[in-house]
Amino acid sequence: MKQVAEGSQAVSEAVRLAKVQVIAAYPITPQTHIVENLSEHCANGTLNARFICVESEHSAMAAIIGAASSGVRTFTASSSHGLAYMHELLHWASGARLPVVMANVNRALGPGWNIWLDQTDSLSQRDTGWIQLYCEDSQDVLDTTLMAYRLAEAVNLPVMVVLDAFFLSHTYEPVDIPDQKPVDAFLPPLSPRFQLDTANPTAFNQFVAPQAYMEMRYNIQTAMQQVPQNYNRIAEDFKTIFNRHPRLAEDVHCEDAEIIFVTAGTTVSTCRQAVDRLRQAGEKAGLLKLKMFRPFPIDFFRQVLSGKQKVAVVDRNCSFGATGIFSQELKAALYNAESPPRIFGYIAGLGGRDVTPQTIEDIYWQTKNNDCPQSENIWIGLDQETLKSWRN
Amino acid sequence: MTDYKTADNKIPLFLPHSSISTELNKTGSWRYVRPLYDEKTSPCSAACPVGEDIARIEMLVSQKRIQEAWQTILKENPFPAVCGRVCFHNCEGACNRGGFDDAVAIHRLERFVGDAAIYGGQAPEIKTRPDNGRKVAVAGSGPAGLSLAYFLGRLGYRCEIFEAQSEPGGILRWGIPAYRLPREVLQKEISRIEKLGVTINCRSPVSGEMLQAFKTRYDAAFIGCGYGRAIDLKIKGAQNAINGLHFLSQIRAEEAVPVKGKRTAVVIGGGNTALDVARTLVRMGVDTLIVYRRRRQDMPAFDPEVEMALNEGVRLKELLTPIRIEAVSSGMADRQAPYVMTLQNMKVSTTEIKGRARVVPHGDKTEALQVDLIFSAIGAEPEAPWHQAPTGETPCLDLSHCKLTNDDIPIAYGGDLTNRVKSATDAIASGKQAAIALDIYFKSGWDAIREAVADCQVGSGPAVSMAMYLGEERKNRNPHIVSLNEINTHYFKTASRVIAPVLSPGDRIQSFLPVESTLSEQAALAESRRCFNCGICNACDYCRLYCPEMSVMVEGERRDINLDYCKGCGLCVAECPRNAMALKEENI
Numbered sequence: 001m002k003q004v005a006e007g008s009q010a011v012s013e014a015v016r017l018a019k020v021q022v023i024a025a026y027p028i029t030p031q032t033h034i035v036e037n038l039s040e041h042c043a044n045g046t047l048n049a050r051f052i053c054v055e056s057e058h059s060a061m062a063a064i065i066g067a068a069s070s071g072v073r074t075f076t077a078s079s080s081h082g083l084a085y086m087h088e089l090l091h092w093a094s095g096a097r098l099p100v101v102m103a104n105v106n107r108a109l110g111p112g113w114n115i116w117l118d119q120t121d122s123l124s125q126r127d128t129g130w131i132q133l134y135c136e137d138s139q140d141v142l143d144t145t146l147m148a149y150r151l152a153e154a155v156n157l158p159v160m161v162v163l164d165a166f167f168l169s170h171t172y173e174p175v176d177i178p179d180q181k182p183v184d185a186f187l188p189p190l191s192p193r194f195q196l197d198t199a200n201p202t203a204f205n206q207f208v209a210p211q212a213y214m215e216m217r218y219n220i221q222t223a224m225q226q227v228p229q230n231y232n233r234i235a236e237d238f239k240t241i242f243n244r245h246p247r248l249a250e251d252v253h254c255e256d257a258e259i260i261f262v263t264a265g266t267t268v269s270t271c272r273q274a275v276d277r278l279r280q281a282g283e284k285a286g287l288l289k290l291k292m293f294r295p296f297p298i299d300f301f302r303q304v305l306s307g308k309q310k311v312a313v314v315d316r317n318c319s320f321g322a323t324g325i326f327s328q329e330l331k332a333a334l335y336n337a338e339s340p341p342r343i344f345g346y347i348a349g350l351g352g353r354d355v356t357p358q359t360i361e362d363i364y365w366q367t368k369n370n371d372c373p374q375s376e377n378i379w380i381g382l383d384q385e386t387l388k389s390w391r392n
Numbered sequence: 393m394t395d396y397k398t399a400d401n402k403i404p405l406f407l408p409h410s411s412i413s414t415e416l417n418k419t420g421s422w423r424y425v426r427p428l429y430d431e432k433t434s435p436c437s438a439a440c441p442v443g444e445d446i447a448r449i450e451m452l453v454s455q456k457r458i459q460e461a462w463q464t465i466l467k468e469n470p471f472p473a474v475c476g477r478v479c480f481h482n483c484e485g486a487c488n489r490g491g492f493d494d495a496v497a498i499h500r501l502e503r504f505v506g507d508a509a510i511y512g513g514q515a516p517e518i519k520t521r522p523d524n525g526r527k528v529a530v531a532g533s534g535p536a537g538l539s540l541a542y543f544l545g546r547l548g549y550r551c552e553i554f555e556a557q558s559e560p561g562g563i564l565r566w567g568i569p570a571y572r573l574p575r576e577v578l579q580k581e582i583s584r585i586e587k588l589g590v591t592i593n594c595r596s597p598v599s600g601e602m603l604q605a606f607k608t609r610y611d612a613a614f615i616g617c618g619y620g621r622a623i624d625l626k627i628k629g630a631q632n633a634i635n636g637l638h639f640l641s642q643i644r645a646e647e648a649v650p651v652k653g654k655r656t657a658v659v660i661g662g663g664n665t666a667l668d669v670a671r672t673l674v675r676m677g678v679d680t681l682i683v684y685r686r687r688r689q690d691m692p693a694f695d696p697e698v699e700m701a702l703n704e705g706v707r708l709k710e711l712l713t714p715i716r717i718e719a720v721s722s723g724m725a726d727r728q729a730p731y732v733m734t735l736q737n738m739k740v741s742t743t744e745i746k747g748r749a750r751v752v753p754h755g756d757k758t759e760a761l762q763v764d765l766i767f768s769a770i771g772a773e774p775e776a777p778w779h780q781a782p783t784g785e786t787p788c789l790d791l792s793h794c795k796l797t798n799d800d801i802p803i804a805y806g807g808d809l810t811n812r813v814k815s816a817t818d819a820i821a822s823g824k825q826a827a828i829a830l831d832i833y834f835k836s837g838w839d840a841i842r843e844a845v846a847d848c849q850v851g852s853g854p855a856v857s858m859a860m861y862l863g864e865e866r867k868n869r870n871p872h873i874v875s876l877n878e879i880n881t882h883y884f885k886t887a888s889r890v891i892a893p894v895l896s897p898g899d900r901i902q903s904f905l906p907v908e909s910t911l912s913e914q915a916a917l918a919e920s921r922r923c924f925n926c927g928i929c930n931a932c933d934y935c936r937l938y939c940p941e942m943s944v945m946v947e948g949e950r951r952d953i954n955l956d957y958c959k960g961c962g963l964c965v966a967e968c969p970r971n972a973m974a975l976k977e978e979n980i
Contacts, residue, residue, distance in 0.1 A: 097407055155403045193405060204409045212408070219406035226403055 005175040007168035008033035010138040011077065011103045011161070014145035016047045017183040020075045022067035024052035024060045028082040029115050030165040031105045035077055057082040061089035068098040069204060071195030073149065076100070079165070080107035080121045087125065090158075094129025094220065096205050099152035099190070100159075103145065106265065106316075107165040108351040116352020117165040119265065119317035123293075123325045129220055131159040131227055132293040134264040138175045141168060143238065143246040144291075149187055150234045155223045156193065165352070167266040178242060186241045224295045231292065248292040249300050253279060257286025259367050260305065260341075262330060263314040264290040267355050271314070274360035285364060290326060298333040305334060308341040312367045314360070316349045323347075323377040344373045348380035419941055423960035423978060427935075427953055430974035432870040432927030433851035436498060439486035441793070441813070441821040442469045443855030445866060446483055446498055450923035451930040453501055453916060462509040465502065466516050467859045469820055470542040470585055471535065473510055473577045476503025478568055479817045480694045488926055491876040494889035496923045504916040510580045520588065521548035526611040526834060530554065531598040534562020535816045536616035536807030538585055539823025543858060545588040547831045552610075553590060556597035558645075562618055564816060566641035569668050570904040571675070575644075600778040607800040612830050616807040616823065619814070620775035625660065625768045629717030632731055636661065636669040636769030643672055651676050654764040656729055658683055660714055661769035662691035667698060669767050670706040674901050678765065680706050685713040685738055690748040700907065703897040711738040711751060712759065717766060729762045774809060781805045789841055791829060792854035793822035796841065802833050821855060828861050874926040874971045883934070883969035890919035929972040935964035
């Protein structure tokens with residue numbers, strides 16, 4: 001049934017429907033509503049889960065790792081500094097092959113103290129062995145969260161569902177919240193492949209010598225590489241039951257496009273509108289929605305982008321001293337492809353600054369009017385007056 | 393739709409796991425230092441003249457093991473209820489808690505434990521050695537003689553006490569007023585000693601000739617006759633002054649004293665006897681003044697006694713010494729006090745002798761006082777020369793609390809005759825030390841005594857412990873005395889020292905009822921929990937809680953280290969709140 005819901009509520013409703021058994025979380029703006037909704041569900045019995053109050057995000061993930069090791073379905077949520085504080089245990093959760101699901105609301109890191117949208121928090125966790133799925137709107141958030149459990153439990157890797165601060169977490173829009181029955185059909189109870197069991201005492205994840213550590217890492221990589229095909233298969237199941245198809249990446253008007261935007265999060269929606277306007281003006285613009293960032297779906301991108309002329313990546317993040325992270329990844333994915341396109345990397349909308357359809361159109365024209373990128377990272381919309389003031 | 397069970401679970405998993413426990417990994421092999429339970433000496437027990445195991449006693453009280461606490465006192469002292477009242481508790485001055493908030497009220501706890509046993513009707517379980525056939529004659533049934541008989545009785549000797557007075561107890565019975573030590577309490581504790589098989593012959597004074605006769609009938613003798621004779625005032629008219637010690641014994645014997653109808657009295661002296669005489673007089677309605685030749689801070693009396701006396705209305709004049717007493721002419725005596733005492737004003741000289749000020753006459757300044765009664769309490773001395781250890785040819789062993797000679801039979805001297813500090817507790821200590829010394833003599837000979845006595849010293853202090861002499865577990869204690877900076881005070885909260893219910897000064901002087909009451913059980917338990925239990929394992933288990941290897945093993949009250957797994961990290965030693973542990977380097 002369709003309801004007007006916040007992005008935060010889309011997460012918490014999906015968690016309720018997934019019949020999660022243990023939740024541990026520490027509140028941080030703009031993630032707070034997710035945790036508040038879930039604690040209410042636990043308190044009033046609409047979700048039969050144990051809600052563990054913790055004193056930090058580090059402890060939240062530690063508690064979740066403990067719970068998941070005992071073979072139950074788990075959830076946590078965080079953002080920005082909270083996620084950074086979890087970092088050590090993010091590695092542990094994936095190394096221990098625990099099918100944990102968490103929501104991360106993309107928020108800028110301080111200083112300067114800023115609570116608005118920025119993708120650097122989740123992208124900093126790129127190498128922790130977590131699957132990362134970015135969401136465009138609230139429906140996408142709900143669907144992706146349900147998908148995340150099936151996927152995590154299929155490959156025994158943790159999944160991070162990522163949504164934009166405020167533009168998604170605090171924005172109300174119509175969301176189809178499914179009934180329990182179809183969700184149960186899509187997502188059966190977790191049947192763990194290993195678990196702590198007092199009847200059969202076993203120690204997990206102890207010392208591993210060089211003779212075996214590398215194979216253990218290779219096993220994680222193998223599992224990661226099988227994620228896209230598993231995702232696609234699960235997405236087919238999802239489509240059968242819910243009649244929506246949450247693809248790992250989506251191409252819009254790419255076939256004949258001369259300039260293709262690549263971006264993630266709510267910026268995808270803005271891009272859709274800009275592409276429509278450009279198409280109406282006779283421009284051959286296209287869009288590639290990046291949903292799955294880890295594992296990076298190299299095959300998909302090569303297939304869509306090989307032979308194309310130009311790609312404009314819009315990054316709401318920056319790896320200082322290099323470029324925007326999405327553009328970096330895309331360049332790496334396409335370097336060995338046949339006839340790769342020119343890749344223009346744009347950095348825009350950091351720390352909650354607006355990226356409007358006009359911003360996207362400006363990027364389009366800048367890309368069109370240059371054969372090659374003027375720089376490997378082009379910053380959009382910098383305030384020249386401010387720059388002048390600190391240059392003096 | 394695919395079947396999730398077959399479709400989803402195809403990813404291979406390669407995970408480290410094992411079904412054996414980490415016990416396989418004997419982390420003890422990493423160790424280069426090892427922790428051990430190393431119980432040490434608490435400062436209170438080292439300061440106690442009889443070396444009571446105070447840290448353990450308070451631990452037992454805090455665990456509501458009152459009977460065991462009592463038994464633990466009885467190992468070192470047959471007089472818990474008496475000492476809880478009359479001892480001036482050096483222990484509290486040494487208490488580490490004093491540097492944290494306030495010293496633990498050890499004497500009040502001792503009194504509580506002693507009374508709980510007396511009024512709970514508990515019989516002691518005193519381990520005694522079988523009768524060894526040896527007989528010991530004891531002159532004097534004061535605290536020293538009774539203590540000697542008690543400890544020798546436990547060691548298997550038969551003791552016979554000869555007491556000049558009509559009842560046993562010495563200074564405890566005759567010199568300490570009832571408001572400090574009720575007769576009943578003393579009687580109960582003496583009876584307990586008699587039940588051990590000690591015979592007390594009252595009205596049987598020992599003479600020098602009898603002592604010679606003892607040499608054929610007994611295997612050893614003990615002289616604990618105390619300071620029986622008061623030192624006389626050596627001034628003109630001294631015969632008009634009443635002997636303070638004699639006065640106190642008359643009061644305890646309920647004999648008639650010449651106080652009735654008298655309004656004013658002067659007590660000369662600054663010791664405990666002077667204070668007791670003055671406090672007795674105010675209870676009989678006499679306006680009493682103490683005159684002392686030095687200052688209050690120089691008085692040998694224990695300060696809390698001085699404070700209580702002043703609260704009860706006794707007045708004190710310092711720096712005055714009597715030079716003569718004259719009777720007022722009989723014509724005037726009807727309406728006026730019968731004596732005029734002339735006193736010389738004194739002043740403090742610049743040099744000090746042993747902490748007390750040296751005083752010298754302040755020119756020829758004098759004062760005159762007209763009073764009804766004059767009491768002299770300026771000290772006492774042995775009554776007969778043979779009460780003291782002979783000097784000269786006879787071999788004499790001078791120990792901290794007693795002296796021993798070997799003249800046909802071994803003869804020990806104790807109590808006030810040999811003690812530097814003249815107190816009941818020191819007298820008890822001397823009896824115990826003499827008992828141990830005599831037992832060593834009979835077992836190993838004269839030459840072994842000094843070393844074997846030193847072997848059961850508490851810490852490095854003067855006290856000897858019977859429990860240590862008997863080779864009990866206390867023998868294993870490290871003599872190191874725990875200081876406050878060795879206590880992990882993070883484990884303790886400040887708590888105020890217990891106050892015992894006490895009569896108001898106005899009520900006190902109406903009767904000879906005890907001034908202070910015994911603590912209630914609730915108050916005693918709370919007070920005992922304030923004790924740090926310095927150097928003693930009280931099974932608090934912080935070692936066990938913090939051990940990362942779960943290597944602390946529990947066996948009843950005992951804790952042990954499982955050296956198979958202990959890595960020697962030392963956390964247990966650092967966390968031990970009371971320094972009952974130590975780290976020792978491994979011999980690698």
